[in-house]
Amino acid sequence: MSQLETAAHPETLRRVAIDPVTRVEGHGKVTLLLDQDNKIHQVRLHIVEFRGFEVFIEGRPYWEVPVTVQRLCGICPVSHQLAAVKAMDQIAGYGPLTPTAEKLRRLMHYGQMVQSHAVHFYHLASPDLLLGFDSDFTRRNIVGVALDFPEIAKQGVLLRKYGQEVIRHVAGKRVHGTGAIPGGVNKALTVVERDEMARDIEQMIGWTQGAIDMVRRLHETNPGFYNVFGESAGNMMGLMRPDGALDFYHGALRAVDPLGQTIFDQVDYADYQQVLQEEIKPWSYMKFPHIKSLGADKGWYKVGPLARVQAATYLATPLAEIERQKMMALGNGKPVHGTLFYHWARLVEILHAAEMIRDLLNDPDILGTDLMADRGERRYEAVGVIEAPRGTLFHHYRVNEDDQVTYCNLIVSTTNNNQAMNEAIRTVARQYLDGREVTEGLLNHIECAIRAYDPCLSCATHALGKMPLTVEVVDADGQLASSLSKA
Amino acid sequence: MSETSNANSFSIDGQRIPFTPGQTILQAALAAGVYIPHLCHHPDLKPHGSCKLCTVIVNGRNGSACTQMAMPGIEVENNSPTLNDRRRVLLQMLFVEGNHFCPGCEKSGNCQLQALAYDLEMLAPHFRHAYPVRPIDTTHPDVWLDLNRCIMCELCVRASRDIDGKNVFALAGRGVDSHIVVNSPSGRLGDSALSIDDAAVHVCPVGAIMVKRVGYAVPIGERQFDEQPISRQVDYLAARHIPIVPVAATEER
Numbered sequence: 066m067s068q069l070e071t072a073a074h075p076e077t078l079r080r081v082a083i084d085p086v087t088r089v090e091g092h093g094k095v096t097l098l099l100d101q102d103n104k105i106h107q108v109r110l111h112i113v114e115f116r117g118f119e120v121f122i123e124g125r126p127y128w129e130v131p132v133t134v135q136r137l138c139g140i141c142p143v144s145h146q147l148a149a150v151k152a153m154d155q156i157a158g159y160g161p162l163t164p165t166a167e168k169l170r171r172l173m174h175y176g177q178m179v180q181s182h183a184v185h186f187y188h189l190a191s192p193d194l195l196l197g198f199d200s201d202f203t204r205r206n207i208v209g210v211a212l213d214f215p216e217i218a219k220q221g222v223l224l225r226k227y228g229q230e231v232i233r234h235v236a237g238k239r240v241h242g243t244g245a246i247p248g249g250v251n252k253a254l255t256v257v258e259r260d261e262m263a264r265d266i267e268q269m270i271g272w273t274q275g276a277i278d279m280v281r282r283l284h285e286t287n288p289g290f291y292n293v294f295g296e297s298a299g300n301m302m303g304l305m306r307p308d309g310a311l312d313f314y315h316g317a318l319r320a321v322d323p324l325g326q327t328i329f330d331q332v333d334y335a336d337y338q339q340v341l342q343e344e345i346k347p348w349s350y351m352k353f354p355h356i357k358s359l360g361a362d363k364g365w366y367k368v369g370p371l372a373r374v375q376a377a378t379y380l381a382t383p384l385a386e387i388e389r390q391k392m393m394a395l396g397n398g399k400p401v402h403g404t405l406f407y408h409w410a411r412l413v414e415i416l417h418a419a420e421m422i423r424d425l426l427n428d429p430d431i432l433g434t435d436l437m438a439d440r441g442e443r444r445y446e447a448v449g450v451i452e453a454p455r456g457t458l459f460h461h462y463r464v465n466e467d468d469q470v471t472y473c474n475l476i477v478s479t480t481n482n483n484q485a486m487n488e489a490i491r492t493v494a495r496q497y498l499d500g501r502e503v504t505e506g507l508l509n510h511i512e513c514a515i516r517a518y519d520p521c522l523s524c525a526t527h528a529l530g531k532m533p534l535t536v537e538v539v540d541a542d543g544q545l546a547s548s549l550s551k552a
Numbered sequence: 553m554s555e556t557s558n559a560n561s562f563s564i565d566g567q568r569i570p571f572t573p574g575q576t577i578l579q580a581a582l583a584a585g586v587y588i589p590h591l592c593h594h595p596d597l598k599p600h601g602s603c604k605l606c607t608v609i610v611n612g613r614n615g616s617a618c619t620q621m622a623m624p625g626i627e628v629e630n631n632s633p634t635l636n637d638r639r640r641v642l643l644q645m646l647f648v649e650g651n652h653f654c655p656g657c658e659k660s661g662n663c664q665l666q667a668l669a670y671d672l673e674m675l676a677p678h679f680r681h682a683y684p685v686r687p688i689d690t691t692h693p694d695v696w697l698d699l700n701r702c703i704m705c706e707l708c709v710r711a712s713r714d715i716d717g718k719n720v721f722a723l724a725g726r727g728v729d730s731h732i733v734v735n736s737p738s739g740r741l742g743d744s745a746l747s748i749d750d751a752a753v754h755v756c757p758v759g760a761i762m763v764k765r766v767g768y769a770v771p772i773g774e775r776q777f778d779e780q781p782i783s784r785q786v787d788y789l790a791a792r793h794i795p796i797v798p799v800a801a802t803e804e805r
Contacts, residue, residue: 126767129657243772247767252771
């Protein structure tokens with residue numbers, strides 16, 4: 066069991082809760098148990114909400130699922146739509162997508178990357194980075210950033226808008242559109258739409274390069290701090306092409322250890338259960354997956370920007386690859402594990418996605434009208450996986466002869482990062498809080514470590530009916546009066 | 553108003569509406585380009601008068617525009633705040649009585665219930681959701697029956713009986729227990745005489761009867777009620793016919 070996960074004698078300790086954790090998607094809390102000398106004995110990130118999507122998808126027709134399941138989230142619904150539709154392509158019996166359909170799906174996905182990452186970096190994380198971790202909390206928000214750094218705030222808003230417009234052109238709506246349907250996509254792109262996106266793409270690329278420069282300069286002001294803040298050396302996983310390039314839309318699983326050595330590579334994601342295992346802990350609604358061969362203690366892994374750009378052999382667009390190498394050079398030949406590097410990697414990914422959008426808009430196939438694949442034999446079980454903004458996202462379905470979903474398992478990015486986030490906040494607690502008087506600014510350091518992972522806590526708590534839920538009634542003296550458990 | 557001009561016309565909200573004898577108020581209104589909200593009416597089927605959305609005030613008395621005949625000189629109140637408030641309440645009751653989840657419904661954008669709710673500015677359900685437990689029948693090879701979304705307009709009952717000549721559907725139960733039943737030995741759709749090209753399959757105004765394996769094929773922006781609110785689609789409402797699905801299209805699915 067991880068250090069600081071469970072205190073030996075919690076009854077003797079003082080409890081400090083950060084509830085709710087702010088500037089993240091969804092609801093979570095952190096509890097710290099401290100003794101009278103403020104020594105930290107226990108740190109846990111709890112996910113306190115409950116969604117239940119896996120259960121209420123059961124019984125629904127498979128063709129409805131990609132659109133229904135994206136309602137898990139308002140930040141990256143496209144990711145859920147695409148992961149689900151990749152599974153349903155197979156269930157419905159479709160063969161390989163037409164070039165236009167795959168490219169339109171990719172376009173929408175890269176738009177999703179840009180807008181989700183922009184929301185995270187500019188709206189949620191930049192207040193900490195630009196104004197200071199322990200700056201006045203009443204101004205530590207996007208409005209504060211807009212007042213002190215109006216140009217950066219504007220670029221953040223417009224980058225996000227750009228990504229959303231890309232999504233709208235493919236899916237019909239900025240949030241919760243349709244777009245991808247089993248076998249292809251439902252709409253061709255018009256010349257007007259293509260030209261509208263092409264008009265601004267160079268500007269987006271330029272702004273992103275500017276933001277990466279800004280983060281690099283920030284790092285140079287205090288490398289000692291940024292290199293080690295919340296540093297937790299874990300395994301890293303992502304979807305890669307056969308040549309080792311990171312591929313957000315489709316690839317095979319690769320995992321590397323903290324030093325970058327391969328644990329497994331080119332594993333068909335349909336076989337994810339052969340390499341990954343999920344564990345349940347009684348104090349969180351979120352599952353804890355790990356690499357099977359390494360066991361629960363050593364097998365935890367990170368996903369998302371920092372994990373996948375380092376697990377990859379390279380990024381397939383030139384500007385982003387240069388920036389990736391510059392960031393990785395700070396590790397002197399080894400992967401970097403400082404939690405705040407997630408922000409840097411996230412911006413590199415915006416650049417990669419923006420370059421991919423530019424390339425797609427210049428590709429004649431993007432205006433094609435052959436949108437649906439040929440249909441073959443129906444299947445009854447399928448897995449769809451993509452790299453969502455927050456990391457690897459698994460959708461696994463079984464569908465019966467009458468077209469009803471009978472089984473749904475979702476391992477969302479944030480669930481993959483569950484142990485990694487817990488490790489990061491335990492490191493921060495040891496680094497900054499241990500033995501010190503707890504202040505709001507210090508507690509925000511914990512939140513900063515969680516925020517760096519850009520967790521989507523509402524997505525992560527979809528497993529109603531599978532997680533152990535315990536309701537405890539405690540009397541005024543703190544004694545347990547009654548308890549109800551659902552195993 | 554002279555006797556002669558009244559002989560073949562009446563008024564709706566002060567507007568003169570011509571009619572031919574035998575037309576209902578709703579038929580005459582739609583033919584004249586005047587919108588009266590409705591759900592259980594379909595131009596291909598006999599009037600039913602069950603949803604009450606089209607209730608108007610005729611010479612001071614409430615009546616269903618879809619069943620009441622147009623008469624010379626009658627004065628009809630239609631698009632008034634009082635009547636639209638009542639219509640909104642009827643819609644709210646329909647929404648809470650079933651399980652209508654527009655976000656994941658394939659009928660979204662083509663759904664008359666949804667279109668009416670948008671048009672009458674129904675912003676919230678107001679009443680407590682009943683969350684009824686209603687069955688889904690997936691046994692038919694080509695058709696999906698989801699009674700969660702059924703509003704019991706009986707369009708499928710009438711289409712199956714009057715157009716298809718099959719009597720596949722019927723309404724059973726009373727009051728809150730009313731529900732659509734399937735006429736087959738097992739009570740299941742898969743054992744009934746229903747076929748994919750039946751009018752009954754394509755007449756449903758909501759997402760209760762759906763053709764299988766078709767999902768979101770029409771992109772957002774091109775669905776029936778995307779461009780214009782339902783109240784501005786009078787020509788469509790007056791002239792629509794139950795689509796007959798070519799056999800080739802069903803094979804492709």
